[in-house]
Amino acid sequence: MSQTDFDVIVIGGGPGGYVAALRAAQLKLSVAVVEAQHLGGICLNWGCIPTKALLRASEINHLLHDLPAYGFKADGVSFDFKKIVARSRAVSKQLSAGVAHLLKKAKVPVFDGHGKLDGTLANGRRKVLVSKDGAAPTTLTAQHVILATGARARVLPGLEPDGQFIWSYKEALVPETMPKSLVVIGSGAIGTEFASFYRNMGADVTLVEVAERILPVEDVEISQLARKAFEKQGIRVLTSAKIGTLQKTATGVSIPVTVNGKADTLVAERVISAVGIVGNVEKIGLEGTKIQVDRTHVVTDALCRTGEPGVYAIGDLAGAPWLAHKASHEAVMCVEAIAGRKVHPIDPTKIPGCTYCRPQIASVGYTEAKALEAGYKVRVGRFPLIANGKALAMGEPDGLIKTVFDAQTGELLGAHMIGAEVTEMIQGYVIARTGELTEAELAETIFPHPTISESMHEAVLAAYDGALHF
Amino acid sequence: MAIEILMPALSPTMTEGKIARWLKKEGDTVSNGDVLAEIETDKATMEVEAIEDGIFGRILVPEGTEGVAVNTPIAIMVEEGEAVPDSAAPSSTSAAPAPAPAQAGAVAPSDAAASAPVAPAAASQASHTASRIVASPLARRIAAAKKVDLSTIKGTGPNGRIVKRDVETAASQPVAAAPRPSPQANAPLSTGTSRTVPHTTMRKVIARRLSESKATIPHFYVSMDVELDALMALRSQLNALSHDEGQDAFKLSVNDMLIKAAALALKQVPEVNASFTEDAMILHEDADISVAVSLDDGLITPIVRAADRKSLKQISQEAKSLVSRARAGKLKPEEFQGGTFSISNMGMFGVKEFAAIVNPPQAAILAIAAGKRQPVVSGDEIKVATVMTVTLSVDHRAVDGAMAAKWLSAFRSIVQAPLALVL
Numbered sequence: 086m087s088q089t090d091f092d093v094i095v096i097g098g099g100p101g102g103y104v105a106a107l108r109a110a111q112l113k114l115s116v117a118v119v120e121a122q123h124l125g126g127i128c129l130n131w132g133c134i135p136t137k138a139l140l141r142a143s144e145i146n147h148l149l150h151d152l153p154a155y156g157f158k159a160d161g162v163s164f165d166f167k168k169i170v171a172r173s174r175a176v177s178k179q180l181s182a183g184v185a186h187l188l189k190k191a192k193v194p195v196f197d198g199h200g201k202l203d204g205t206l207a208n209g210r211r212k213v214l215v216s217k218d219g220a221a222p223t224t225l226t227a228q229h230v231i232l233a234t235g236a237r238a239r240v241l242p243g244l245e246p247d248g249q250f251i252w253s254y255k256e257a258l259v260p261e262t263m264p265k266s267l268v269v270i271g272s273g274a275i276g277t278e279f280a281s282f283y284r285n286m287g288a289d290v291t292l293v294e295v296a297e298r299i300l301p302v303e304d305v306e307i308s309q310l311a312r313k314a315f316e317k318q319g320i321r322v323l324t325s326a327k328i329g330t331l332q333k334t335a336t337g338v339s340i341p342v343t344v345n346g347k348a349d350t351l352v353a354e355r356v357i358s359a360v361g362i363v364g365n366v367e368k369i370g371l372e373g374t375k376i377q378v379d380r381t382h383v384v385t386d387a388l389c390r391t392g393e394p395g396v397y398a399i400g401d402l403a404g405a406p407w408l409a410h411k412a413s414h415e416a417v418m419c420v421e422a423i424a425g426r427k428v429h430p431i432d433p434t435k436i437p438g439c440t441y442c443r444p445q446i447a448s449v450g451y452t453e454a455k456a457l458e459a460g461y462k463v464r465v466g467r468f469p470l471i472a473n474g475k476a477l478a479m480g481e482p483d484g485l486i487k488t489v490f491d492a493q494t495g496e497l498l499g500a501h502m503i504g505a506e507v508t509e510m511i512q513g514y515v516i517a518r519t520g521e522l523t524e525a526e527l528a529e530t531i532f533p534h535p536t537i538s539e540s541m542h543e544a545v546l547a548a549y550d551g552a553l554h555f
Numbered sequence: 556m557a558i559e560i561l562m563p564a565l566s567p568t569m570t571e572g573k574i575a576r577w578l579k580k581e582g583d584t585v586s587n588g589d590v591l592a593e594i595e596t597d598k599a600t601m602e603v604e605a606i607e608d609g610i611f612g613r614i615l616v617p618e619g620t621e622g623v624a625v626n627t628p629i630a631i632m633v634e635e636g637e638a639v640p641d642s643a644a645p646s647s648t649s650a651a652p653a654p655a656p657a658q659a660g661a662v663a664p665s666d667a668a669a670s671a672p673v674a675p676a677a678a679s680q681a682s683h684t685a686s687r688i689v690a691s692p693l694a695r696r697i698a699a700a701k702k703v704d705l706s707t708i709k710g711t712g713p714n715g716r717i718v719k720r721d722v723e724t725a726a727s728q729p730v731a732a733a734p735r736p737s738p739q740a741n742a743p744l745s746t747g748t749s750r751t752v753p754h755t756t757m758r759k760v761i762a763r764r765l766s767e768s769k770a771t772i773p774h775f776y777v778s779m780d781v782e783l784d785a786l787m788a789l790r791s792q793l794n795a796l797s798h799d800e801g802q803d804a805f806k807l808s809v810n811d812m813l814i815k816a817a818a819l820a821l822k823q824v825p826e827v828n829a830s831f832t833e834d835a836m837i838l839h840e841d842a843d844i845s846v847a848v849s850l851d852d853g854l855i856t857p858i859v860r861a862a863d864r865k866s867l868k869q870i871s872q873e874a875k876s877l878v879s880r881a882r883a884g885k886l887k888p889e890e891f892q893g894g895t896f897s898i899s900n901m902g903m904f905g906v907k908e909f910a911a912i913v914n915p916p917q918a919a920i921l922a923i924a925a926g927k928r929q930p931v932v933s934g935d936e937i938k939v940a941t942v943m944t945v946t947l948s949v950d951h952r953a954v955d956g957a958m959a960a961k962w963l964s965a966f967r968s969i970v971q972a973p974l975a976l977v978l
Contacts, residue, residue: 429711494700496693496719521691521719 088194091115093423094213094227096200096369099126101400101412102233103184108417110191112424117225118193119200119215124184126235127401128409130177135258136278138173140441143285147443154480164286166263173258196223202230202370202396211395214370229395229423232383233416234365236401243331244270244358250338251331252357254279264288266353268340270328272299274440276359277311281442284320291321291351293342298324300440304452304501306467306487311503314444314483331356364402387430389419397423411436434499437515439508444484447511450499450518453489462492464524466548468540470504472555475535481505486544488514495523500544510538524549557612557637559628561699565594565601566888570706572596573621573756574629579611581639585632592629595756599855599884599891607632612639621756626699690717701726757853768915773951776910779963783926783941786812786973793867793977809926810846810900811871815976817898817921818842818862820966827962828895830916831953837916845894845914846874848881855881856914858894867976902926908944918953921966922946 093109095102098120109116123130142164149162188195198217203224205212211230216222238253240246246253252260257279265288269280272294284290292299292315298308299315299322312322329341337354363381375392377384383398385391391398397419400412411431418428437449456463470476470484484504491498500514517527524545532542546552562572573595579585590602591611605611612633616623623629633639688705690698694717698705701722708725710717754762790807797805821828821842830837842863845856857877859870880886897920899911904925911922926943933940945966949959969975 494693494697521693523692523696526692 088115088117089223089225090210091117091225091227093117093229093231093420094119094200094211094225095231095233096202096213097126097233097235097400097402098124098184098188098195099233099235099400099412100128100409101235101402101416102126102231103188104413105231105233105399105416105420106193107187107191108420109423110193112420112426114420114424116193117196117227118188119196119198119213119225121197121199123181124188124195125177125181127237128412129180129184131255131258133409134180135173135177136254136282137441138176139169139258139282140278140443142169142172143282144443146287147285151480166260166286169286170259196225198223199368200234201368202232202374204370204373229397231389231416231419232369232391232396232398232402233400233412234369234402236362236364236381236407238358239361239363241358241360244356244360246358247333250333250355252355254357254359257357260355264354266337266355267291268293268338268351268353268356269359270356271359271361272296272301272322272324273359273361274300274438276357277440277442277446279357279359280315280320284315284318285443289319289321289353291323291353293326293328293351294322294324295326296324300446302438303440303446303448304487304499305454306485307446307448307501307503310483310485311442311444311446314503315442318443362401362407364404366402388422388428389415406433406436406438408436408438435515435519437511439511441508444481444504445507446503447507448499448501449511449515450497451489452499452501453487456489456491456498461498463498464490464492464548466490466544466546466552468543468547468552468555470537470540472543473535473537473540475537475539476505478535479505479537481537484540486540488544488548490524490548495525497522497524497527497545500541502541504537504540506537510541513538513541557639558607558609558632560591560603560630560632562616562623562625562627562629563594563601563603564625565596566892568760568892569596569625570704571622571624574616574618574623575600577614577618577630581611581613583611585609585611599886599888601888605632609634610637610639612637624702624704627702688717689715690722691719693719694722697722697726755852757850757855761853764915765912768912772913772915774913774948775951775956775959776946776948777956777959777963778908778944778946779967780942780944781967781970782931783809783943783970786816786970786976787926787941789973789976805868805871807867807871808874809902810898810923811867811874812973812976813900813923813970814844814846814859814862814870814874814898815865815867816966816969816973817896818844818859819969819975820962821896822863823965824958824962826958827919827949827954829918829953830895831918831950832916836953839895841895843893843895845891845897845917846877847897847899847911848878850882855886855891856894856897857881857886857891860893897921898923902943908946910946911948913948913950915950918950919959919962920948922948 092114093116095105096119098118102118103124106116106118128134146164152159196215198215201214203212203214207226210226210228213225213230214222215225244251246256248256254275263286267283267288268291269276270293272292277300280290280292298305299312300308315322323342323344325345327343332339338356340351340356342349342351366378366381366383371378376396377392382404383391383402385398385403389397389399389403399415399419401407414431418431422428434450437447440446453463453465466488468486471482476482481504487501488497489499490496497514497518502511527545532539543552543554575593575595577592578590585605586608587605589605591605592603594601594603609632612631614630616629631639689710690705697719703722703726705717708717708721711721712718790809790812793807825838828839828842841861843858843860844862845858847854847856859873862870877890894917896917897914899920900923901909902923902925906924908924909922911920913920924944926941928939929942930937931940931942947959947963
């Protein structure tokens with residue numbers, strides 16, 4: 086008979102859940118994972134990773150159509166869309182198998198099935214029921230239960246995914262054919278990345294945002310530059326846009342839209358609804374417990390504890406920001422606290438966010454507006470990539486690095502980047518912010534030449550009126 | 556632009572200092588390297604030098620002020636023709652003033668030719684983490700701005716690093732005024748007259764460090780009698796080799812030879828050349844011997860570094876220089892901070908035996924009493940020998956009894972068969 090009692094049971098095997106299990110195993114806790122569908126969760130199977138594989142393809146497509154700019158000539162460039170999608174799936178599959186391997190190596194049992202808290206305690210221990218295909222559930226017990234069931238796409242009335250014309254991110258990741266035209270509703274990271282992918286693959290794309298600017302959580306200057314770049318690429322961008330009732334036609338959809346009182350109708354083969362996500366709070370046994378749910382997210386304290394002692398919630402289930410690295414970090418913190426280690430709550434202003442559209446966008450900490458709102462006196466530095474040698478050499482001159490410092494203490498409050506490879510560079514500022522470096526240490530840091538990252542240095546110097554190359 | 560001169564941290568243990576003397580007047584022209592002030596630290600009087608040319612604009616902290624926290628603005632420098640701000644302006648980020656520690660000024664010289672039982676030296680290099688303040692750059696800057704003393708804060712960052720939230724928490728709490736009992740309240744009941752002498756900075760440091768040592772270090776003591784005749788005979792022979800005068804002249808003292816003997820014993824029993832920390836034992840490679848030197852108003856422990864690798868002549872010349880400069884208050888911080896083992900010699904006072912207090916973070920201190928002619932049993936016979944009693948005080952967390960005894964035996968063997976000292 087296999088083991089059914091553990092120190093910790095993790096419900097959900099995504100970047101929150103499997104990391105929690107790995108860390109628990111490292112700390113010599115006995116731990117099990119319950120996963121209903123696929124290890125690696127949305128991130129690995131339907132989110133971060135497969136979209137990056139697709140975006141890589143669209144980036145290559147862009148380059149292939151831009152070859153003359155680099156002195157190349159190639160005729161008859163074409164692609165096999167099915168193969169592009171298949172490659173994306175293969176990457177996901179490989180990584181999901183990798184997670185399974187990691188858990189196996191750490192000797193963490195994975196229970197295949199739907200995990201659910203059972204309200205009653207058994208000898209002071211939490212009960213988790215695991216059910217699969219309607220069979221009688223298996224009962225597991227543990228001292229601690231970590232809920233990491235994640236989130237899914239929010240569905241707006243009239244925009245329910247139909248597997249044909251109306252897509253959520255899932256359908257958008259595995260299309261049968263390349264749509265000729267597409268409307269993307271919602272310009273957060275998900276919507277923006279799909280708009281970028283399909284546009285760079287050649288589709289006519291309209292990006293629709295109800296707020297007054299796209300990527301509304303980013304710094305306003307970054308939003309503006311992103312919009313400019315998208316429009317230059319041929320994406321139609323509508324902001325402050327209200328959509329009406331969608332009509333399906335024989336070949337696609339027609340969506341009435343009002344922008345600043347002006348009515349229009351968007352006609353396209355497909356529409357992607359990317360209007361946010363909701364937490365998977367249903368059917369996991371929260372009913373009748375002291376665990377509170379607020380707008381589809383489990384309410385926790387700063388250390389991920391819910392209203393029930395011994396029950397924790399991490400990752401997307403526990404609320405924004407909906408980022409895999411936030412989930413993983415919460416997982417480690419939560420498990421270390423369970424193991425009796427001293428931990429500190431995660432500071433949301435130290436969590437970076439990345440959007441892999443073209444040009445890429447990355448940021449951490451306060452936007453200039455948020456910093457002012459919070460009462461800081463700020464010093465702001467800006468450095469455009471057009472003044473950076475490496476960016477020019479790469480043929481990627483569009484972009485901006487912006488830094489926001491506390492004028493009084495020199496604290497790096499935030500950093501905002503748009504341009505080539507910025508998602509790979511933002512960690513430099515995150516380290517600075519986490520390590521509490523001031524402008525002085527950043528100014529003293531020697532950045533290698535020639536790199537795009539030199540712009541990060543210049544953006545620091547610029548905040549103190551010392552930029553050398555602009 | 557105006558630049559603040561901040562109270563410098565002239566030693567790792569320094570948290571506050573006294574402005575002993577201003578050497579420049581307001582309005583004086585100052586060149587880079589000029590001595591601006593003398594700061595009395597916990598150990599000595601140090602000089603603060605100007606690091607830029609300019610006009611000495613304003614003194615913010617008057618001469619004689621005690622307990623000035625490190626990083627407090629103490630004066631303002633301005634450029635030629637520039638108006639002098641009234642008070643400490645927010646300092647420029649591009650020109651952070653960093654007053655440089657300089658040669659020592661004057662601690663009252665002493666003529667007491669003695670050594671003392673205890674030693675308030677600072678942390679050794681090897682265990683700097685124990686005393687060094689680990690704080691993020693941002694935490695340091697906020698602490699300076701809010702006048703929060705980092706040494707009073709417990710860090711909650713990785714490995715106890717002081718981070719922004721710690722400083723902000725500390726700054727938001729009212730400073731708990733340490734109850735300062737008035738001298739009257741604490742004074743012993745006496746019908747006679749008494750007078751109150753304010754503590755010198757050195758006295759405060761001695762009080763703090765030795766209380767800390769006795770309160771936190773579990774001491775134990777091991778004594779042994781050591782015959783000195785062979786060592787004294789060797790000393791006479793070696794001293795006879797010295798030129799009468801000139802650079803090569805030397806005159807070895809018994810103490811010089813005991814410094815080397817202790818160093819060699821530490822190489823033989825390296826477990827004693829250690830520092831205890833919460834996480835690990837730090838074993839020192841070099842035998843850096845702190846030698847207690849008494850001063851009029853306290854004591855200090857200058858260091859003969861790597862004494863195991865130096866000749867007796869080198870040790871003798873070095874010790875002589877260190878002692879005379881210690882008494883003149885002219886030691887540099889690195890000359891009395893660090894050290895891996897201490898020696899305290901009260902032989903010259905005819906002391907029969909005594910036990911010293913361990914000088915943290917060192918693990919042991921050797922107390923040396925007077926050598927005395929006395930009868931000793933050798934085999935079945937009684938002979939007369941010069942015998943001194945030495946007592947090793949030991950931090951039991953770092954060194955156990957048998958190890959301490961082993962060290963003492965090694966020390967005795969070297970002293971009684973002293974040719975090893977000249978190898």
